[in-house]
Amino acid sequence: MSATQRAVPAATGTFVPRPGAAPLGRQVLAQARMEARLTLRNGEQLLLAVVIPVIVLIGGVLAADRVGLDLEATPVDVFTPGVLALAVMSTAFTSLAIATGFERRYGVIKRLGTSPLPRSGLLAGKVLALLLVEVLQVAVIAAVALALGWRPVPGADGSALGAVTGSVLAVVLGTAAFASLGLFVAGVLRAEATLAAANLVYLLLMAGGAVVLPASAYGGFGEVVGWLPSGALGGAMRDALIDGQVAWPALLVLAAWTVVGTVATARTFTWE
Amino acid sequence: MPAADPLDAPAVEVDGLVMRYGDKTAVDSLSLRVPRGSVTAVLGPNGAGKTTTLETCEGYRRPQAGTVRVLGLDPVRDRRELLPRIGVMLQGGGAWSGVRAMEMLRHVAALHAHPLDPALLSERLGLGECGRTPYRRLSGGQQQRLGLALALVGRPELVFVDEPTAGMDPAVRRSVWDLLEELRGDGVTVVLTTHYMEEAERLADLVHIIDHGRLVVSGSPLELTRGGAVSTIRLVVTRPFPPGAPESLTAALGPGTEVRLLDSLSLQVTGPADASTLARVSRWCEDNAVLPESLTLGTRTLEDVFLDLTGRELTP
Incomplete structure (x- = not known):
């Protein structure tokens, strides 16, 4: 065929093909590292992830001391589990939704779509990045809380088993529920609308969603907010870290929200 | 025509491809071949169906009729097997706005088994000075070159480059042409879309001209221009x-x-x-x-x- 010149590949050339995918585990780690780094570099994300929860914690404790709120334990013991829940919500819902919305907009997901990284690997990388950021958040918030006199209470049998099991399950299921809802929002709205909606929902839930304050503080409305993912997550954290108990009903509520969010996302989400 | 020798089997085979968006037909029974080891240009005006055809070869879109084979594979069904072997340069975008150029290149390199050295590649593409610049602050030409680097870093057998030199100044454009010629020399098949005639005439072994989603003519630049008389x-x-x-x-x-x-x-x-x-x-x-x-x-x-x-x- 005259139209082609078949060049003999020079074995020494820079671009001599040698294709291949990295092992999936390495790809997922690379993706998680990249996403976590981008989150932590972004000022607004950092504000949402750490600064606001710490301000809420310090402000809440100071205000409770001054006003003399009628709480079941010391203010810092009541507020810390709720602030940890708030931090999970900010990362798994708001940050994830905004980041994913803009990734769709900027064609990042499209480009990664022709890389060896499969979609499942991309999702796994995102989840891993979320957990990584959450570990950092928990470390910072716990350090501040301890400095304010926080004493997580062991369970009735004197062991920390209930507190650890309950809080880890709450964080994991809370992350799953909020992440699935965050992806749903990012999938159906444009990037700017996602930005606005994710922040608005975060503010509404922070104020009225029984995250930081127990559902009992909302009076009759408390019955309703306990069914919200925010109220369930906050409640489960408080049951774990104040009473040393695993709050199965609240965890069930989170699991149900995860199912709702996952089904809704699977039905509507497009990667581009 | 190529013999039945599997080594001479085309890198890309499109047969009777039809793609419609609503009642608009973007690709209309298109058939074309890309020989292995060639630089093949797909030429046509805006809206001719070039990008749709490329995106079908890249597995982004499923053919509505006809078949597409890339390196002998079905780009949709065999996507996972095919993707590591091809490199794709998109027309624009494709990076986080806050990611630094070198960071992005290293990231995509890490997804491959035997990547090129990102430092060496960025040097070749003149990206050395902007390695720490966030993507959103790169000039259009720098973004284009980064896009090309991202397509090449995994050492693919076949690269698809969509308008590779759009928005580049002439000196940079020539350096990209040199690079694409080096790719051919090293045995990489290159499929490029362009509407710079000069680009196709200088680089391509084979030119497919398409219009309204149909193949108008194919041949070497010399054949098509009748020897440039x-x-x-x-x-x-x-x-x-x-x-x-x-x-x-x-x-x-x-x-x-x-x-x-x-x-x-x-x-x-x-x-x-x-x-x-x-x-x-x-x-x-x-x-x-x-x-x-x-x-x-x-x-x-x-x-x-x-x-x-x-x-x-x-x-x-």
């Missing part, structure tokens, strides 16, 4: 041509030539551009009281080929 005469006049001018000029020139009105003040004659043709054109001007402003001889370019075949300019 002087074969066009462009006549520009001071007052609009009289009615029926193309027909009467065709009659005056005799067989073997073709006359096309470009606009009311210019026309183009295609055919043997020799002294006798020139003399006949001048005489026709005299006979018809037409005052020439300029009479230009030209070699045929791919642009002319495109114009001849479709009656339209390639670049809007």
Whole structure:
């Protein structure tokens, strides 16, 4: 065929093909590292992830001391589990939704779509990045809380088993529920609308969603907010870290929200 | 035609591809081949179906009719097997706005088993100075070069590059051309879409011209331009041509030539551009009281080929 010149590949050339995918585990780690780094570099994300929860914690404790709120334990013991829940919500819902919305907009997901990284690997990388950021958040918030006199209470049998099991399950299921809802929002709205909606929902839930304050503080409305993912997550954290108990009903509520969010996302989400 | 030797099997085979968006047909029974080891250019105006065809080869879209095989694989069904073997340069975007250029390149390198050294590659593409610059602050040309680097870093057998030098200044464009030629030298198959004629003429072994989603013609640049012989005469006049001018000029020139009105003040004659043709054109001007402003001889370019075949300019 005259139209082609078949060049003999020079074995020494820079671009001599040698294709291949990295092992999936390495790809997922690379993706998680990249996403976590981008989150932590972004000022607004950092504000949402750490600064606001710490301000809420310090402000809440100071205000409770001054006003003399009628709480079941010391203010810092009541507020810390709720602030940890708030931090999970900010990362798994708001940050994830905004980041994913803009990734769709900027064609990042499209480009990664022709890389060896499969979609499942991309999702796994995102989840891993979320957990990584959450570990950092928990470390910072716990350090501040301890400095304010926080004493997580062991369970009735004197062991920390209930507190650890309950809080880890709450964080994991809370992350799953909020992440699935965050992806749903990012999938159906444009990037700017996602930005606005994710922040608005975060503010509404922070104020009225029984995250930081127990559902009992909302009076009759408390019955309703306990069914919200925010109220369930906050409640489960408080049951774990104040009473040393695993709050199965609240965890069930989170699991149900995860199912709702996952089904809704699977039905509507497009990667581009 | 290539023999049945599997080594000579095309890198890309598109057969009867049909793609529609609503009631608009973007690709209309398109069939084309990309030989292995070649640089093949897909040429056409905006909206001709180039990007849709490429995106179907890349597995982004499922053919609505017809078949697409890339390196012998089905881009949708065998996506996971195919993707590590190809490199894709998108027309734009594709990076986080806050990611640094080198960071992005290292990231994509880490997804591959035997990547090129990102530092070396960025040096080759002149990205050395902007390695720490966030993507959103890169110039258009730098973003393009980063996109090319991202397509190459995994050492693919086949790269798809969509408008690779759009928005680049001439010096950078030439360095990208050198790089694409080096790729061919190293045995990489390159499929490029472009509407720079110069780019296709300089780089491509094979050119497919498509228009309205159909293949108009295929061949080497030399075949398509008939050896680049002087074969066009462009006549520009001071007052609009009289009615029926193309027909009467065709009659005056005799067989073997073709006359096309470009606009009311210019026309183009295609055919043997020799002294006798020139003399006949001048005489026709005299006979018809037409005052020439300029009479230009030209070699045929791919642009002319495109114009001849479709009656339209390639670049809007």
